[in-house]
Amino acid sequence: MTAPSTARGSTRDTGRWIEHWDPEDEGFWESRGRRTARRNLILSVISEHIGFSVWSMFSVLALFMGPEYGIDPAGKFFLVAVASLVGATLRVPYGFAVARFGGRNWTVISAAMLLVPTVALLAVMEPGTSYTTFMLVAVLTGVGGANFASSMTNINSFYPLRLKGWALGMNAGGGNIGVAVVQLVGLLIIAVAGAAQPRLLLAAYVPLIVVATVLSARYMDNLGPVRNDTGAFRESVRDGHTWIMAFLYIGTFGSFIGYSFAFGLVLQNQFDRTPLQAASLxxxxxxxxxxxxxxxxxxxxxxxxxxxxxxxxxxMTGAVGIVVAASVRESLPLFIAGFIVLFVLTGLGNGSTFKMIPGIFQAKAHARGLRGEAAAVHARRLSGASMALIGAVGGFGGVGINMALRQSFLSSGSGTGAFVVFLGYYVACAAVTWFVYLRRTAPAPAAESSPGGGRTAPAEQEARPAYAEV
Incomplete structure (x- = not known):
């Protein structure tokens, strides 16, 4: 095995660059790859975690915005929808920025950019501020949601295929939990200082953003092999599986972020919870x-x-059915129970759908006759590029959920109609998953070696699901 070489700063004036990276090589992985990947994963989680907190900031600040702010429930839903929309849209350029600037370099830039919406909110968060101003700042908070795409694209390149499900799950889960943490901090501030002190929440995040930026600059790495790979973007856009997985990711991550932004508002406006009561749940x-x-x-x-x-x-279909029943019966305990189960399932689905992406492109690499490192490189290129698009489309699901709830409240004063729509979407997602990836009549992507060293017979290939192992 050729000894891995590491060159830092050899192709850039500044920055830390690793020019050789082969995580599928067991020797390389055990000798140095695992340690380097873990360090970058930890720091990626920190920055993404704070990014999610900033992205979901308006869902918490809405609890502080009492009648003196002059914003009705529909207006609050629209603010969080705007933040979700911008975050989803920016995920596309953020995802491809990793190849252009390097994973470490872009993490530093994107982490530092979180200061812009946070400081802006510190300046304007008070009664009397115009709704237009809040809308503009909601646009700025979208940069926090975009961090996810670059972070996932970057970490995908660090890990071997057999560990991608775990690594991507840890990276995304550690980032997603930023939503819960900012809500907990908001709850603490409301309980201790009252709902009239939203600036305390914002002030707490300024030093955290600075620390995350400095740590990323000091300890993260760029991977030279993924630099300037613009062809992967074009290939991923043309691949139908990118858009199929995006459809499924709307159902998992779109639900997670949409419900995270909207849950407190639903509790306040449908079940008449106070800000403190809503924040406590x-x-x-x-x-x-x-x-x-x-x-x-x-x-x-x-x-x-x-x-x-x-x-x-x-x-998820069953869980949202419980939510619909609870909404119709106006049963708060049943509503909360159904929603918590639904949240847990969105998290499980987030992990499983993102694991599918590298597996699909690995199978497609084999279908093209690629093997070994060539197949692994092809899969890393295409899966990393497609994750940016899939993550963006999934983020738009959060917009859809908040807009559907807004319309439902405007029409009927409750979220029941929106929840029925969500139920139908989950049924469609289940059908698509089965039809494309598990249907027994689907052709296998390529003939593969059997455990005995032979080739799988054509009849056996047709009998087994094409992508069942993804």
């Missing part, structure tokens, strides 16, 4: 959904992402 779902995401990735590593995703959508 809103963090539970995002917290559990974030913690369970690595479990979804690990289950997908062991059982196959498509199988876990299919059963997860079936369970």
């Amino acid at each position: 809103t963090f539970i779902g995002p917290l559990l959904g974030s913690l369970i995401r690595p479990v979804g990735g690990r289950l997908a590593d062991r059982l196959g992402g498509a199988k876990v995703t299919l059963w997860n959508f079936a369970a």
